[in-house]
Amino acid sequence: SLLIATLVAAALALGMHKLLKSRSSLDFLLREGLRRNAFVPFYQPIVDSRDGRILGAEALIRWRRADGSFVPPGQFIPYAEDSGLILPITEQLTRQVIKDVARFGWAGTDQFVSINLVPEQLDSPSYGQSLSQLIAEQGLQSRNVSVEITERRQFHDLVKGRQMLSLLVQAGIEIKLDDAGTGFGGFSYVQELPIGTLKIDKMFVDTLRSGSDAKRPVLDAIVQFARQSGLQTIAEGVETEDQVHKLAAMGVYAIQGYVYGRPQSAEDFMRWMADR
Ligand code: C2E
Ligand code: CA
Ligand code: CA
Ligand code: CA
Numbered sequence: 001s002l003l004i005a006t007l008v009a010a011a012l013a014l015g016m017h018k019l020l021k022s023r024s025s026l027d028f029l030l031r032e033g034l035r036r037n038a039f040v041p042f043y044q045p046i047v048d049s050r051d052g053r054i055l056g057a058e059a060l061i062r063w064r065r066a067d068g069s070f071v072p073p074g075q076f077i078p079y080a081e082d083s084g085l086i087l088p089i090t091e092q093l094t095r096q097v098i099k100d101v102a103r104f105g106w107a108g109t110d111q112f113v114s115i116n117l118v119p120e121q122l123d124s125p126s127y128g129q130s131l132s133q134l135i136a137e138q139g140l141q142s143r144n145v146s147v148e149i150t151e152r153r154q155f156h157d158l159v160k161g162r163q164m165l166s167l168l169v170q171a172g173i174e175i176k177l178d179d180a181g182t183g184f185g186g187f188s189y190v191q192e193l194p195i196g197t198l199k200i201d202k203m204f205v206d207t208l209r210s211g212s213d214a215k216r217p218v219l220d221a222i223v224q225f226a227r228q229s230g231l232q233t234i235a236e237g238v239e240t241e242d243q244v245h246k247l248a249a250m251g252v253y254a255i256q257g258y259v260y261g262r263p264q265s266a267e268d269f270m271r272w273m274a275d276r
């Protein structure tokens with residue numbers, strides 16, 4: 001935040017000419033990050049609330065700076081998207097994630113990692129091909145890997161997006177719809193794309209806190225819609241036991257949130273699993 005805040009402040013102070021220069025220095029930093037392998041996955045567990053089983057984890061990117069601090073994704077992913085650097089960054093991240101999943105010992109199990117993709121990643125078949133190759137190289141099965149597509153971003157070519165996602169599904173990789181219910185498209189993505197799981201956004205899970213019941217009907221509608229469409233559900237941003245119980249009463253058992261664990265490094269996540 002300091003980094004971008006500084007760049008933005010400098011840009012504002014210096015005017016448009018320098019703004020372009022600042023943008024290219026952020027570009028430079030992102031490229032340098034790629035060279036240093038500075039984009040690393042943190043892992044947040046997804047737990048079955050009925051028996052505490054670890055169903056899998058979401059890989060959430062962090063940018064490790066030279067001083068050892070970590071920059072959260074909200075502070076650089078938008079810039080990486082604008083510059084197109086999100087594509088090589090995601091490829092680098094994916095290689096690390098697949099290696100980590102092998103270290104987790106998930107080969108031969110149903111446990112999965114979930115990787116966040118932007119729609120542009122699906123403009124060519126190359127990402128899906130290298131993903132399948134990485135999975136095979138590490139002795140994993142395609143059910144150990146799934147990808148998340150956010151409903152907040154629009155496919156510029158939905159037909160092509162559907163083709164690419166169908167290739168992944170044919171290869172055995174599940175597609176999860178991220179931020180379900182928050183997007184512009186209502187539930188059109190579910191009808192258009194081969195989605196297997198809805199990730200219910202924290203915005204709706206938050207309505208389960210006492211005193212904020214006004215939006216609760218939306219949560220009910222999403223869960224009912226998922227059931228009628230034969231989709232799995234994962235609730236995100238679950239922070240309290242009370243929310244876990246209310247979600248279970250609605251038939252939502254796959255839980256991701258601080259109530260079970262925060263995103264953590266591969267090493268910390270492995271220790272966390274071993275301690276359970
Ligand atoms: P997301 O995919 O919706 O991920 C969930 C976010 O909610 C994560 O933030 C996670 O740390 C946070 N979260 C999880 N449980 C709780 C909880 O109980 N309470 C609260 N307050 N927050 C919780 P994070 O890691 O900062 O990631 C933010 C967003 O950045 C992600 O939202 C995703 O859209 C994006 N992102 C993360 N990694 C990647 C990536 O590798 N590629 C792309 N394209 N986007 C990514
Ligand atoms: Ca996600
Ligand atoms: Ca999400
Ligand atoms: Ca979300």
